[in-house]
Amino acid sequence: MPRGQGHQSSMTSQDASRIQSSQAKSGGDMSSGGFAARAQSAGARNENAGYSQGGGDQNATTQPNASKQ
Numbered sequence: 516m517p518r519g520q521g522h523q524s525s526m527t528s529q530d531a532s533r534i535q536s537s538q539a540k541s542g543g544d545m546s547s548g549g550f551a552a553r554a555q556s557a558g559a560r561n562e563n564a565g566y567s568q569g570g571g572d573q574n575a576t577t578q579p580n581a582s583k584q
Contacts, residue, residue, distance in 0.1 A: 525566040531558035 531554040538544065538551040545551060 525561045526554055526557040527566075528555075528558040528562055531555040 531551070534554045535545075535551040538549070543549070543551065
């Protein structure tokens with residue numbers, strides 16, 4: 516599937532927390548340039564922009580206009 520099409524969801528702070536925890540437990544890269552740090556930055560940026568979708572919660576609606584399909 517081409518980039519930009521299909522299901523997309525925004526990174527949330529909860530997602531970033533899970534990534535950080537997993538990286539720390541497995542001895543992953545915890546530097547300021549590592550994936551966990553980038554995930555945390557994206558989660559904070561999305562929250563500040565007003566995106567607060569479920570972020571991995573199977574019961575949450577990730578598309579604001581899902582009922583208008």
